[in-house]
Amino acid sequence: MSKMPENGASARAKVLTLDTMNPAVKKVEYAVRGPIVQRAVELERELSEGIKKPFTEVIKANIGDAHAMGQQPITFFRQVLALCSYPELLNDSTFPEDAKSRARRILQSCGGNSMGSYSASQGIDAVRQDVARYIERRDGGGPCDPDDVYLTTGASDGIVTMLKLLVCGKGATRTGVMISIPQYPLYSAALAELDAVQINYYLNEEKCWSLDISELQRALDEARRHCNPRALCIINPGNPTGQVQSRQCIEDVIRFAAQERLFLMADEVYQDNVYADGCRFHSFKKVLFEMGPEYSDTVELAFFPLHLQIGSLYFLCGFRGGYMEIINMDEEVRAQLSKLVSVRLCPPVPGQALMDLVVNPPQPGEPSHEKFIKERTATISALAEKAKLTEQVLNTVQGISCNPVQGAMYSFPRITIPEKAVKEATDKGQQPDMFYCMKMLEETGICLVPGSGFGQRDGTYHFRMTILPPKDKLTTLLNKVKEFHQKFLQQYS
């Protein structure tokens, strides 16, 4: 409410109020940084002020920020970035020669020989060329034109940009976009903000979160009655669900998109995070090209691989970098895309520089290669071990069942919430899994994200927990979750 000025004159009403603001923004929700996380931050402050709690530390297992979890950064990346930021260090003999030559190349490709300059809106040419060569290597030689590559401020930026191009219409012609449930809530948030229709298709939890074409068809047929479905988004490997889809599944999805005339958006940011035996990452682009010209010349695809966040395993999310490649996009729309990205001038140049290193790391024979491989291998092995550990421990708890964490960096176990607790939550106006996670935070200091933030089948409850903490911390965390769940069941059964 407006505050009355002291002289008694009536206060001027604010131009911007909850009633007059953009209603689409009010519909946006983003559980990954929602009320639980806000409370976790408050608890951290209270602990630092000496207020007594039943725990001594808040463990933020809600988000995939590996550096915040103490993961070792990759030395080569830091060296090159340091050299690019402060080129005087190029005279310092403690830096290896390959880091120096990489820094010189990046600096030369930046306007004004400085990372402080703007770059081209689509991204630095030399970096887009390296990305294109990388995608060709990744996909076994299929051509990639650097002009089809757009560097972005992380995957989020690329995904939202593509959705902006796709969304239009009003009423029954409003654009519908198919997203998985559970989903990474960037999608639901962006669709809410753009006032598009979210079309939910459910992943099959009983079959390790696999994707059934019959479920896609059901969701599409129902949606066609009230909107205009135009795009299909797939996250593979999955967040929050950690599954890795089979090659057959990807082929079926491409065929479905072709048949139903849907624009495909493939979120492959976790492409390098595959742990389970027998699982392999198959890129949409590679499968599309293997299916022959009937598909590779027609299906419109945007994919978002290897971002600084995660897919690359290097966890540089704060630098904000990434890229997308677009395939079979109409030339006139592509011109609109180029215009759209030019409005934000350019993605951060340090993020672009790092992206270049991610797609083009030290090669055999270069001074930094051995150390780089050692650091990278240590990261992958540790993640694989922690994925297994998480699944194993959670499955020993009565009332928790967890699918194998085949990839990405989260587990998404199903939890039993007794009727009595569901009622108490409903009486408080809370989702039952929010009630559960809030209680766990207050009693143990563990910060998880309730499954309702990602979407789940009615009557089922989950939480998302990252597998990133160092092994000893993860073990403590899992044991605390176990203890809490047992107590919770006893209290409410």
Ligand SMILES: Cc1ncc(COP(=O)(O)O)c(C=O)c1O
């Ligand atoms: C599936 C998925 N897509 C996109 C993103 C956004 O990544 P970025 O930090 O590159 O914007 C994330 C981040 O966690 C993610 O999990």
